[in-house]
Amino acid sequence: MTGKLFGVGTGPGDPELLTLKAVRAVKGADVVAYFAKQGNRSNARAIVAELMTSQLEEELGYPVTTEIHRHDERYKSAMAEFYAQAAERVAAHLDLGRTVAVLSEGDPLFYGSYMHLHVRLAHRYPTEVIPGITAMSGCWSQAGLPLVQGDDILSVLPGTLEETELAARLDDAGGAVIMKVGRNLPKIRRAIATAGRLDSAVYVERGTMADGHSIRLADKPDDVAPYFALVLVPGWSTRP
Numbered sequence: 001m002t003g004k005l006f007g008v009g010t011g012p013g014d015p016e017l018l019t020l021k022a023v024r025a026v027k028g029a030d031v032v033a034y035f036a037k038q039g040n041r042s043n044a045r046a047i048v049a050e051l052m053t054s055q056l057e058e059e060l061g062y063p064v065t066t067e068i069h070r071h072d073e074r075y076k077s078a079m080a081e082f083y084a085q086a087a088e089r090v091a092a093h094l095d096l097g098r099t100v101a102v103l104s105e106g107d108p109l110f111y112g113s114y115m116h117l118h119v120r121l122a123h124r125y126p127t128e129v130i131p132g133i134t135a136m137s138g139c140w141s142q143a144g145l146p147l148v149q150g151d152d153i154l155s156v157l158p159g160t161l162e163e164t165e166l167a168a169r170l171d172d173a174g175g176a177v178i179m180k181v182g183r184n185l186p187k188i189r190r191a192i193a194t195a196g197r198l199d200s201a202v203y204v205e206r207g208t209m210a211d212g213h214s215i216r217l218a219d220k221p222d223d224v225a226p227y228f229a230l231v232l233v234p235g236w237s238t239r240p
Contacts, residue, residue: 003030003094005125006101007108007118009132010047013209013228017138018047022130026051029101031093033058035086035113043228044103058093058100060086060113070160083116090117094125106135111158111179136177139207139230143214148175152235159184159231166191175235186223188231197233205229 006025011017026032026048036042038061045057063078070076093100104114108129121127136156140147148154152174157166159180170176170192178188181203192198198218206212206228217231 001097002125003096003098003100005090005094005121005127006099007114007127007129008101008103009107009130010044010103010105011133012106012135012138012207013043013047013212014138015047015050017133017208019130019132022132023051025101025130027053028099029055030098031056031058031100032103033060033090033100034103035060035062037062042103044105047105048103056093056098058089060089084120087117087120091121091124094121104132107132110134135207135228136179136230136232139204139214140232142207142212143202143204143232145202145232145234146236146239147177147232147234149236149239154235159188163187163191167194170195170197170233173233173235176233178231178233181225181229181231182227185225189217189223192217192231192233200234202232202234203229204232
């Protein structure tokens with residue numbers, strides 16, 4: 001008998017936005033695994049901190065984040081090896097019959113690192129994915145910003161896209177969520193301006209977290225942004 005793997009969505013940051021099912025999975029797990037930049041605390045681990053009792057912990061520390069460009073072969077090689085090794089570390093617990101809950105900020109199958117374990121392990125072990133509230137949902141709720149309505153098309157865009165492609169996709173979108181902001185904010189701001197939508201764009205930082213806040217992107221005085229930031233470009237042009 002092997003253990004069971006859970007991919008657990010921890011939501012956007014506020015512990016009160018954990019689902020009941022996620023709470024049960026974390027509390028009932030033999031092992032709680034989570035990703036983190038080496039030397040940094042895991043935000044997903046912080047979200048479930050009050051649920052931790054006697055569970056074993058498996059921290060999966062990224063070997064590289066932004067130090068090497070994501071298109072660089074060294075980055076691709078290092079991350080592929082890391083995810084393969086992380087999967088086997090989790091598999092070792094499963095082979096001992098332990099239940100493992102792998103934490104994922106937001107939703108596990110939406111831009112989540114958990115996906116790299118899922119595709120390597122779900123065909124080998126009993127697996128259940130517990131959805132979580134996405135970062136974008138938490139951010140537009142914190143900002144109180146209606147995003148799309150009726151026949152609007154919502155586009156979810158990574159801020160890592162080239163500036164010209166970002167602008168073109170924004171020009172064609174009803175509403176848009178731009179993720180992976182961080183150091184890409186200057187480029188994102190220029191692309192939104194090129195698409196003629198800077199006046200309506202809203203910057204949200206650490207949505208639903210204790211220190212979260214939002215501001216019109218045009219009013220943000222600098223281009224400094226942390227990892228936990230999104231830019232929202234609303235649709236629903238006919239709203240009253």
